[in-house]
Amino acid sequence: MRAWVLSAGASSLDDLHLVERETPTPGPGQVLIRVRACSINFRDQLIPQGLYMGGKASQDVILLSDGVGDVVGVGTGVTRFVAGDRVAGTFFQNWDDGPPNASVGQALGAAPVDGMLAEYVVLPEAGVTHIAQSLTCEEAATLPCAGVTAWNALMEGPQPTKAGDTVLVLGTGGVSLLALQIAKAAGAVVVATSSSDEKLARAVALGADHTINYRTTADWGAEAVRLTGGRGIDHVIEVGGAGTLAQSIQAVACGGEVSLIGVLTREGDTSPRALMFKWASMRGIFVGSRGMADRLNAFIDAHQIKPVVDRTFALEDAKAAFAYQSSPELFGKTVITL
Numbered sequence: 001m002r003a004w005v006l007s008a009g010a011s012s013l014d015d016l017h018l019v020e021r022e023t024p025t026p027g028p029g030q031v032l033i034r035v036r037a038c039s040i041n042f043r044d045q046l047i048p049q050g051l052y053m054g055g056k057a058s059q060d061v062i063l064l065s066d067g068v069g070d071v072v073g074v075g076t077g078v079t080r081f082v083a084g085d086r087v088a089g090t091f092f093q094n095w096d097d098g099p100p101n102a103s104v105g106q107a108l109g110a111a112p113v114d115g116m117l118a119e120y121v122v123l124p125e126a127g128v129t130h131i132a133q134s135l136t137c138e139e140a141a142t143l144p145c146a147g148v149t150a151w152n153a154l155m156e157g158p159q160p161t162k163a164g165d166t167v168l169v170l171g172t173g174g175v176s177l178l179a180l181q182i183a184k185a186a187g188a189v190v191v192a193t194s195s196s197d198e199k200l201a202r203a204v205a206l207g208a209d210h211t212i213n214y215r216t217t218a219d220w221g222a223e224a225v226r227l228t229g230g231r232g233i234d235h236v237i238e239v240g241g242a243g244t245l246a247q248s249i250q251a252v253a254c255g256g257e258v259s260l261i262g263v264l265t266r267e268g269d270t271s272p273r274a275l276m277f278k279w280a281s282m283r284g285i286f287v288g289s290r291g292m293a294d295r296l297n298a299f300i301d302a303h304q305i306k307p308v309v310d311r312t313f314a315l316e317d318a319k320a321a322f323a324y325q326s327s328p329e330l331f332g333k334t335v336i337t338l
Contacts, residue, residue, distance in 0.1 A: 003118030004318050008059045016033055016063070017037070024122040025073070029082050031128050032073035033089070037141035037312075038116050038336045039066045040325045041174065041263065047110055048322075052094030057111040059191050065091050065108040066144040067116025068137050069338075078125045086131050089116055090290045091145050093127030117318065119338055129290050133296040142307040142333040143296065145287055146174035151296040152288035153237055153259035154182055158281075163187025165234040168224050170244060171206075172199045174333045175261060179237045179310050180206055182296075185303035191224050191233065199331055206308070207285055221250030232256060232278075242268035245283070249274045249282075258282045272284055308332030 001023045007015040026032040038163060044064055049064055050056035068088040071081050081087060093113070095104035108127075109115025131140040133156045154161040161167060167183040169176040169192045176192070183190050184207035192208040200211040209225045214220045225232050232253030243265030248258050249272070258275070260282055272282055299305070310332040313321035318336050325334045 001119040002315060003062050004315075005060050006048055006057055006063055009050075009056050010048050011056065013048050013322055016048055016319065016322075018316060018318070021118070023120045023284055026075040026078075026122050028075045029077045029125050030075040030122050031071055031078060031087070031125055033067075033069045033087060033121050033123065033128070034072045035069040035116055035121055035338050036137040037068055037338065038064045039141040039143045039146075039174070040064065040321060040334045040336070041066065043145075045322065045326060053108060053259070059111050061109070061111040062114040062116070062118050062121075063109050064115040064117040064336075065089070065110075066141055066146075067194050068131050068140045068269065070089065072120075074125075081128060086137070087128050088131050088138070088140060088144050088293070089121065089123050090127050090129055090293055091287040092289065093124060095289040096126060097204065097289045100286070100289075104289075114243050117307050117336065119315075126290070129293045130297065132300040134184045134301045136305070138309050138312060138335045139307045141335055142174060142178070142291065142309060143300075146333065147178050147296055147307065148288040148293050149261060149285055150175050150179035150237070151181055151299070152292055153261060153283075153285045154179060154186070154235060155197060155295070155299075156288065156292055157257060157259070157283055159234070159257060161186045161235055166187070166191065166228050166231070166253070167235045167237065168233040168248070169193070170239050170248070171236045172196075172203060172331050173239065175239055176237055177203070177206065177332050180208055181305045181307070182299070183235070185299070185305055188235075189228075191227055193220055202331060219247070221247030224251040227276070228253070235259065237261065241265040242270050244268070245270055246274075249278075252278060252280045254278045254280065256280045261285045311335070312337050316329070
């Protein structure tokens with residue numbers, strides 16, 4: 001089988017190689033998957049550069065946490081899957097459900113845990129979930145990291161998003177667009193930001209009620225408050241990091257929640273002091289559990305949500321897919337088909 005393997009000690013995509021490996025076989029409690037599609041997340045761009053948590057890869061590793069395909073074999077003791085099932089791997093292989101804890105283990109696609117960018121993978125039964133019936137493999141491949149992250153932020157906290165709530169999404173990447181779609185299906189009012197009027201128009205087509213171009217409206221936190229009649233935002237999907245956090249806190253409503261998800265920017269005001277005066281909270285989001293993935297997939301089927309796949313690339317063109325993921329043209333998700 002073919003697989004994209006990042007060399008130990010890698011510092012760039014030059015250290016990513018398409019190699020031939022033996023097709024794995026499932027042992028007891030394991031599931032063999034013929035992978036059909038994978039998607040790229042922001043973390044997947046950091047790993048080849050040695051900038052992800054833990055630094056440079058400690059050993060050779062197959063990249064990408066997000067992949068879906070068909071079950072083609074199961075080991076003894078497997079009860080939840082049979083050959084022909086369409087499935088995805090879960091980001092954390094040991095987090096079944098319930099509150100996060102230290103035992104969830106390491107995630108797919110970062111050394112020492114191989115990921116999904118291979119024609120065949122073997123995963124433990126507990127680290128596999130059925131995908132939404134209404135989605136293609138390419139669409140479903142967008143969900144294991146970005147989709148579950150958006151779902152966790154909006155629906156798994158102390159105040160799940162409900163009809164009439166307001167939601168602010170920053171930018172038009174995978175997490176933000178999936179959060180927009182989930183929020184609209186839940187009946188929320190969504191404010192979207194971008195530096196591109198063209199992308200904002202596309203966000204409106206997906207259901208965004210209000211838009212803010214943060215290049216022409218530098219004080220976008222105050223603008224979000226104005227757009228909600230002075231009330232502020234109930235749920236802020238904060239993917240920007242240090243450079244956007246202060247304005248996200250400015251935008252949040254009294255009693256609202258800022259979901260801290262991304263680190264796209266590294267410098268800025270990170271003081272949470274302003275939250276005190278709004279009785280607001282900040283909740284760290286690091287993807288989610290298999291149970292969250294199952295609930296997300298059921299919600300997607302019920303509401304017929306179609307994740308945004310911007311471009312697809314063939315397996316042999318994976319490096320071009322990584323390059324496109326970093327481009328300013330990106331809107332939604334980049335997918336690799338196998």
